[in-house]
Amino acid sequence: FIEQRAARAEQQQPLLDARVVSICARAVLLALVAACVAQLLTALIGLVTNLAFYGRVSTAFVSPAGHVRGAMVVLVPVLGGLIVGLMARYGSQAIRGHGIPEAMEQVLKNHSRIPARMTFLKPLSAAIAIGTGGPFGAEGPIIATGGALGSLLGQVLPTSAAERKTLLAAGAAAGMAATFGSPVSAVLLAVELLLFEYRPRSLVPVALAAAAATSVRIVSVGGGAVFPMPQLLQPGAGALGVYVLVGALLGLVSVWVTRGVYWVETLFERLPLHFMWWPALGGLAVGLIALVAPRTLGVGYDNIEQMLSGQLPLAVFGWLCAWKLLSWTIALGSGTSGGTLAPLFTVGAGVGGALGVLAAQLAPGLGVDVRIAALVGMAAIFAGASRALLASVVFAFETTRQPIGLLPLLAGCTTAYLVSCLMMRHSIMTEKIARRGVPVSTEYSTDFLEQVCVAEHGLRHVVCLGAEERVATVQERLQHAGADYHHQGFPVVNAQGDL
Secondary structure, X not given: OHHHHHHHHHHHOOOOOHHHHHHHHHHXXXXXXXXXXXXXXXXXXXXHHHHHHHOOOOOOOOOHHHOOOHHHHHHHHHHHHHHHHHHHHHOOHHHOEOOHHHHHHHHHHOOOOOOOOHHHHHHHHHHHHHHOOOOOXXXXXXXXHHHHHHHHHHHHOOOOHHHHHHHHHHHHHHHHHHHHOOHHHHHHHHHHHHHOOOOHHHHHHXXXXXXXXXXXXXXXXXXXXXXXXXOOOOOOHHHHHHHHHHHHHHHHHHHHHHHHHHXXXXXXXXXXXXXXXXXXXXXXXXXXHHHHOHHHOOOOHHHHHHHHOOOOOHHHHHHHHHHHHHHHHHHHHOOOEOEOHHHHHHHHHHHHHHHHHHHHHHOHHHOOOHHHHHHHHHHHHHHHHHOOHHHHHHHHHHHHOOXXXXXXXXXXXXXXXXXXXXXXXXXXXXXXXXXXXXXXXXXXXXXXXXXXXXXXXXXXXXXXXXXXXXXXXXXXXXXXXXXXXXXXOOOOOOOOOOO
């Protein structure tokens, strides 16, 4: 009867309480600030790009590919690398890298406490690195900055470690939603990479933050698709099989890319130079590659859009992807500040589109749409590299607004995820912190003990010991007692040593 009353009382208790409502309010306010910071960072990248490559003062977000620097363009990324190196040495080493692994490490090791200086050092260093031609995306630093803002809010206001983690994830999701207008995938990314759980207490604040940040983006730049695509062809069974194969091959590519990035990072660590100089060396490689492939400079969202819309020929696909991959791998391995999403999307869309062209030429009767193949490649490489499967599928849909692509995306991304898990223990997000000895959970499940009732397993008679009993008396009782007088599961041994 007592157990039934306790179970009934537990069922009547709400899953959420007034404290969660308070955290939700903070998360929404945080999202509004993070969305504004995302817009400021985009404008700052545009300002640095215009100054570095065109010699003009403007915050317009432009591609550095049409620069007017000539052969002197080689020195622009080097200068940016020098500045970032100085900031890393005398500001904070945490600005190095793309930001998400560092946020994960703070969640796992430091109770989600990110230093306050990261709220301005990370976006500033990323704006300089990307604005001077770094082949990175702005989304990683924006996500990291949003997370730092959430952590700072959780440190200023009285919060628990779990609530601070929720605010960190809410800020990160808000940063991603404000960048791409993709609130659902931002929430999924936070769940898969930062929260390490799926609970109403953390999910609701993060979802509200993503929605609030997206509304700010709609007001400021509009609600259109980030990567608009023309109408796609409905895939048949044969075409769907090709997209599955594209996903599997991009899973292989994601493994090679991840290993390549950390191999280059290991090479830089072996150099007899202080890490302050590494970004400048990486910038030199970026500048030299820009002489033969200027479209590798900067974020390259225009490259992704043209690949997804089918505006680039196959030769350009291969040329751009190869040089972009090399430039980004060297630059990221050098420890500069920049994101991984946009470069991965570029390489994935290029490889997927090239495979689609090849399949369309070899088997025209299958009805393969090259644009869908590029879309699957873009999402599949991110699913394989980051292990954020659901976020990858929904992100590709939200940024293109093409529902016809959902089925190929689900099939291709899942295949890439499968191949990546078979071949690689850690992802591009967790390999760095795993090398530092930080245990990273890759599988989330309900606590086993929460699913076990004591009444179903505590079947033996319970013997209570009085507080006033002496140890010698209890020992004598244990030696001469019956079979029920012992700890459940452990046999009783009498004075003669018999069971």
